[in-house]
Amino acid sequence: MDARTRVDTQVVGALPLVGAMLEQWGLADIVDEVVPWQGDVPLGTLVEVLVMNRLLNPKAMYAVGEWAAQAAVTDYYGLTAEQLNDDRFGRALERIAEHGAKVQGATTLAAVKQWKLKVKQIHYDISTAELYGAYPTAQPAADADSGQGPSPATVPTVPYPTYGRTKSGREDVKQVQFGLDVLGDGAIPVALLPLAGNTAEARTHVANLLRLRDMFPRTGYLYMGDTKLDTPENLAAAQETAGEFLCAGAFTQPLQKRFREVRDRLKPVDYCSKADSKRPPEKRDQYHGCEVPDSVVGAFEGREVRVKYRLIFMHSSVKAKQQATTRERHLTKIRAEFVQAQKILGKYSLKTETAIRRRLEKARSMYGEGKLFSYTLTEADGKFALTWQIDEEALARLKELEGVFVLKTNKSKAKHPIAVVLATYRGQSKVEKRIHHLKGPLAVTPMFLENPKRIAGLLIILTWALTVMALMERQVRKNLKGQPMYGLYPENRPSPAPTGSKLLEKFATLCIVIIHDDTGINRLLGQFSTIQREILKLLELPDHALRTFKRRCGT
Numbered sequence: 001m002d003a004r005t006r007v008d009t010q011v012v013g014a015l016p017l018v019g020a021m022l023e024q025w026g027l028a029d030i031v032d033e034v035v036p037w038q039g040d041v042p043l044g045t046l047v048e049v050l051v052m053n054r055l056l057n058p059k060a061m062y063a064v065g066e067w068a069a070q071a072a073v074t075d076y077y078g079l080t081a082e083q084l085n086d087d088r089f090g091r092a093l094e095r096i097a098e099h100g101a102k103v104q105g106a107t108t109l110a111a112v113k114q115w116k117l118k119v120k121q122i123h124y125d126i127s128t129a130e131l132y133g134a135y136p137t138a139q140p141a142a143d144a145d146s147g148q149g150p151s152p153a154t155v156p157t158v159p160y161p162t163y164g165r166t167k168s169g170r171e172d173v174k175q176v177q178f179g180l181d182v183l184g185d186g187a188i189p190v191a192l193l194p195l196a197g198n199t200a201e202a203r204t205h206v207a208n209l210l211r212l213r214d215m216f217p218r219t220g221y222l223y224m225g226d227t228k229l230d231t232p233e234n235l236a237a238a239q240e241t242a243g244e245f246l247c248a249g250a251f252t253q254p255l256q257k258r259f260r261e262v263r264d265r266l267k268p269v270d271y272c273s274k275a276d277s278k279r280p281p282e283k284r285d286q287y288h289g290c291e292v293p294d295s296v297v298g299a300f301e302g303r304e305v306r307v308k309y310r311l312i313f314m315h316s317s318v319k320a321k322q323q324a325t326t327r328e329r330h331l332t333k334i335r336a337e338f339v340q341a342q343k344i345l346g347k348y349s350l351k352t353e354t355a356i357r358r359r360l361e362k363a364r365s366m367y368g369e370g371k372l373f374s375y376t377l378t379e380a381d382g383k384f385a386l387t388w389q390i391d392e393e394a395l396a397r398l399k400e401l402e403g404v405f406v407l408k409t410n411k412s413k414a415k416h417p418i419a420v421v422l423a424t425y426r427g428q429s430k431v432e433k434r435i436h437h438l439k440g441p442l443a444v445t446p447m448f449l450e451n452p453k454r455i456a457g458l459l460i461i462l463t464w465a466l467t468v469m470a471l472m473e474r475q476v477r478k479n480l481k482g483q484p485m486y487g488l489y490p491e492n493r494p495s496p497a498p499t500g501s502k503l504l505e506k507f508a509t510l511c512i513v514i515i516h517d518d519t520g521i522n523r524l525l526g527q528f529s530t531i532q533r534e535i536l537k538l539l540e541l542p543d544h545a546l547r548t549f550k551r552r553c554g555t
Helices: 015-025 027-034 043-056 064-070 073-077 086-098 100-115 205-215 232-241 253-265 317-343 353-364 368-372 392-400 418-439 452-480 500-505 530-538
Strands: 006-011 121-130 175-183 189-195 221-225 243-249 267-269 287-300 303-316 373-380 383-390 404-409 511-517 520-525
Touching (some): 015 073, 043 086, 064 073, 100 189, 100 452, 175 452, 205 221, 205 232, 221 418, 232 243, 232 303, 267 418, 303 418, 317 353, 317 373, 368 373, 368 392, 452 500, 452 530
Antiparallel strands (some): 121 175, 267 287, 373 383
């Protein structure tokens, strides 16, 4: 080596790996083709930089250009930190939001084609993103859901930040909501629906189903949701668009009555979860089930639709024990309040009938079990007497329902017995897991952006970042063929289901070698570790797919 040659190294982490995945997907090219944009930095490039930022540095989004320079992202794209200023990113987010449905559809179809994803099941759920800031100028969209009449066929492009029921229980922050669709195949995200902070989940299904119909016009699939899908309108929409549906039913009083009529028909269901299979038989959840035919009439696109479905009653031994424990804890707390009130009648703050009744009613309202308590309060010669009791008959009827839940589906009984339906429904946790990833590893919440349109754009960016992570998980697990992976955890412990975040973490030490000589500057990837090579093999990515520049290979 010539004396004038200088060699430097720079840690780039998972940057080349994420770049290779984005290149396979063609994300930047799709965005540039679908979304109009003018500027010296292509919109697709800005999108990819933001996706990389979320995957490699999921922290508060400001000074992204500075981060990009430090993380070698500017070198990778041949840009400067000044070109990646926050104002430009803000405008990019707004433009993505304006064309959200169209560009999401195009990117989803590209991913389905590239990785041969199976569109046989789609799981839907919604969650919230808590916000910093007051957003005083934000106004509900002109086409916002009024909450009356049929559910809207579309949702506004821009979500309205407002107060709502936050998942964390806080009431002092504004929020937006988002609906997320993921495939049964690998839990790959396929669509995100930005929603106002006070949107009722039950009224989002129709718009979501119509959007999925536009995305997959010639594909029938199983549409899955929680109890919010269980309305006549939603079931009709699911039948007429997706073809098949499966959801948890709302266990209303009429259904409780119906269950009591058929509970003697409950039979053991041959189902064991993967987690239960590792436990002794006596400690596994025992399921019993029975079913009856049912139907409802709902309206869809201005016409009545009759929906015939299977009404399945399930009983879970574990769920029954959990509910019994909760019930006893609640009864104990309410009982203690009554006992304490009885001890201090006429004393302290319980010197009037109004105060005593207020105390007792407050105790009854602590939990739903409070309705089992009744009392009689009398006064004689200035002294109060209190007697109270628990309605044992009502308590027995409550116990009958513990452990019971309802499933509704129009899948055929012949091909999909109760055990298969139950196993399929347990897959609904896939969308919950992806929502957890949005809020955890990708840091969707809490967020602060200048306006709601940028919030919508960022939610779409986060969905694309989540897609990359989910695709990595799917490919690795698929090629492991049920075998555990070693090398992800300390002490070489096995990983039966490698996660996207762990796979990315293993590339944190990846470096590039920068050689300065008479020919100029050459950038080469450092050597891969054993675990890195194993991950690339499972991802079906050759070494040369990882680059030091987006358009020029360095190996």
